[in-house]
Amino acid sequence: MSPLPSRPSRAERFYLAELAGEAERYEDVVAQIKDMMGSYNARLTIEERNLLCVAYKNMTNNLRNSWRIVDTLEQMQRIRDGDKRHLELTRIQRGRIETDLTNLCKEIVSLLEQKLIPAAKRGEESVFYSKMKGDYYRYLAEFSQTEDRDKYADSSLNAYKLAYKHALATLEPVHPTRLGLALNFSVFYHDVRKSPERACHLAKSAFDDAVMSLDTSDPDVGQNLRDSLMILQLLKDDLVLWATEMQDGD
Structure with a gap:
């Protein structure tokens, strides 16, 4: 047996x-x-x-x-x-x-x-999961057709705000998790809050801060540089697109 x-x-x-x-x-x-x-x-x-x-x-x-x-x-x-x-x-x-x-x-x-x-441990891990929470509440807000949309949007905003505050305090500007958060948070402002101005402000601030610190000698940044550069390109693409939208709207 x-x-x-x-x-x-x-x-x-x-x-x-x-x-x-x-x-x-x-x-x-x-x-x-x-x-x-x-x-x-x-x-x-x-x-x-x-x-x-x-x-x-x-x-x-x-x-x-x-x-x-x-x-x-x-x-x-x-x-x-x-x-x-x-x-x-x-x-x-x-x-x-x-x-x-x-x-x-x-x-x-x-x-x-x-x-x-x-x-989650304080730092990158905590930021990552709070960002993830904001992402999935954002998805709920994107397709909801009822009064739940505002509730989901508020929950998404709160999660993103908490994650971003923690990211600013614990992660380098060029860290891919911080940049990914800035990317998704700016998309929230554009797609859910319908505010391209705030989306551009957040994306540009994150982009400029990261570019200024790209010459850092931190070994962790070096390991994550490829991911960071990819997200920076996505931020730049969104900035160009949203700026064009605002010009067309004017």
């Missing part, structure tokens, strides 16, 4: 999560990481954290893309004044996607609030 299997070690659970990620079974990735947190502790390594984030990002991106497609089709049907039954069915489908996306975003936020943020 073969012996009963022992409880998988943390390393084995991580291997299973990696395997699920390679197979694009992102729900299994999340399940393995959650089991790992329950069996051991809620503080994740960078590798574990990245795997969890990629899994949630892929799941939410698929739903967000589906929502955009169906929402666009619904708007086109309204403009064309097409078949009312088709419009109703399209609206129902959009509602189903919204329900799935809402549940998934709330699941992530709950995991962050109850497990990941309380266990």
Whole structure:
């Protein structure tokens, strides 16, 4: 008789999560990481954290893309004044996607609030998770059609503000986590608050501060320089785009 299997070690659970990620079974990735947190502790390594984030990002991106497609089709049907039954069915489908996306975003936020943020170490880890919380509340605000939109937008703003305040106090201006936060926070102001002026101000401030400190000799900055340069390019692209929008509006 073969012996009963022992409880998988943390390393084995991580291997299973990696395997699920390679197979694009992102729900299994999340399940393995959650089991790992329950069996051991809620503080994740960078590798574990990245795997969890990629899994949630892929799941939410698929739903967000589906929502955009169906929402666009619904708007086109309204403009064309097409078949009312088709419009109703399209609206129902959009509602189903919204329900799935809402549940998934709330699941992530709950995991962050109850497990990941309380266990996070001060500094980059804390900033990363607070930024992530702001991101998923922003997603909820982007597609919500009800009075919940303002509630989600306020929650996103509060999470971003807390993360940014902490980032300014603990991270170098060129640190990729601080720059990524500035990028997403500025997108929040542009897309959710509809304030390109504030978005540009935040993005430009982060961009200028980082450029001024690019010559630092900090070894951690050197290791992360490639990520930082990529985010700086994204900030620059957004600044150019939003400046053009404001000029066109004027």
